[in-house]
Amino acid sequence: MSETTNIPATTTVGIVGAGPAGLLLARLLHQAGVDCVVLEARDRAYVEQRQRAGVLEQSTVDVLRATGAAARLERESIVHDGIELSWNRRRHRIDFPELTGGSRVWVYAQTEVVKDLIALQLVDGAPLLFEAQATAVTGADTDRPVIHYTHEGVARTLSCDYVVGCDGYHGVTRNAIPADELTTYERVYPYSWFGILADVAPSNDELVYAHSPRGFALLSMRSHTVSRLYLQVPNGTDPHVWSDERIWDELDARFAVDGDWKLARGPITQRAVLPLRSSVTEPMRWGRIFLAGDAAHIVPPTGAKGLNLAAADVTVLARAFEQWQRTGASAGLDDYSRHCLERVWRAEQFSYFMTTTLHTAPEQNPFDTRLQISQLDRISASPYAAAELALNYVGTAL
Incomplete structure (x- = not known):
């Protein structure tokens, strides 16, 4: 069953996927006063048990602190000043602090980040619907794209100003963009x-x-x-x-x-x-659809970048939405893809370096x-x- 009984039919930003990218974006938008709804195909228990990354960069920890989602992280995480x-x-x-001027990383599992964000969202955040299977996104090139989904056995629609796909590489959001409008670079x-x-x-x-x-x-x-x-x-x-x-x-x-x-x-x-595998899809925006996290890029885990790139994507995007709602200026939204891809390709290169330097190819x-x-x-x-x-x-x- 859903954790929410009030199911809106319209919103400013429709978010597909309640992984760390979708949940963090929802939290940031809620703080900025931007309406949003999160749709997640799986149930809450499944989402909170998905094992993924466990190393958080300073910038990721900073944004979690700013959203109020870092209380347990501060108590239970393990701070690391280096690797061997x-x-x-x-x-x-x-030695990270010595070589970087003071930066460090935190070991804190993605499952725990997700639990913390869900708990906050259900207390005072925007609507979050579990077991809400998105089946299609239509009208991406119009002013009001629509997410089609099923929830509690009922077919429903969510009309949005914008849609953000945080539903992974195989999610329906990517499929709403014409194939000839995207270029995907991959290495297996x-x-x-x-x-x-x-x-x-x-x-x-x-x-x-x-x-x-x-x-x-x-x-x-x-x-x-x-x-x-x-x-x-x-x-x-x-x-x-x-x-x-x-x-x-x-x-x-x-x-x-x-x-x-x-x-x-x-x-x-x-x-x-x-x-x-490594994968990057360009651009990360088409029409009224934005891609974030694994929907846009995948890195091998050797460089500990996956969750951190997702957090960076949605932090940039939330700032752009806040600017758009406050001033009507769309410059941040228009620059989202270029801005994020610079960081993405830097992380891809580093992950490739770590992977090929440390592994033995057949x-x-x-x-x-x-x-x-x-x-x-x-x-x-x-x-x-x-x-x-x-x-x-x-x-x-x-």
Whole structure:
């Protein structure tokens, strides 16, 4: 059932999708006094359990604070001042504050961000309808586009001034734009991530990105008592074929370093294989439709950019809507796509760099591997190379 009984037929901004992009946009618009309605195809429980990113940039944390959605984040998140790179049985730490002038990142799961935003929205925000399946968007090139959806078994329509698609790559919003008006640039990587959640305290205080002859591995965390770890595996790997012991043994081998450091093991509670790909769709606006988050771009998780790019998109868009409602000026709306794509392509390049530097491609030869090692050696030896990585990782102000 919906969390809302009053279902409007018209609004200023119709938002399709209640992931972090749609929810944050709704919160920002509500604060700015811009009417909106959020339609989400799934039920609340499903939305609050979708496992995704867990690293927040300073700019993302700043906007969550500004919306009043950071109270639990401040209490429960883990602040990180760096990451560690691991290769050839040694590690090198990237010190974010030292290299960037004080910036840092926060480890706080996307599921928790979503829960916080939903709770706020249902208390004093704009209408949020769960199990409201959008089936089409019509009139994108008119002054009043319409979202067609079903809710509680009833076919309904929502007439809007503008529609924002936060419903992902396969969402109906993208399909409302003529195919010949969009250009999509894509890269599919020849490997996947095998991700696990384990009930064990993290074995390191900060994230560890490991390059190894056996493939990439990442040591991450969800809390002080729950570890999140990843292994590079071939595309199409069945996660249930691997025993727990095999997973831990492989992680041990890839994180191996000289010294007495040891990877802690614990019960594995979740496992999944995640394909990696990059995708950018241009433009991010056509007619009265805007695309935000995964509806417009996808990055491999190696650079920790997906959620942060979505937050940046909707922050830019909310400012533009506020300007339009207050002054009637559409300059911000007209510039949305160009403004966001500059950041998107910068993040795509960084994510590609991190992915191709740390992973072992199926066709990789010894020359390719030596180039990767040379790049990692340079990062450890040059403060300029380290600063470039750090600045890209922590992100830029909005």
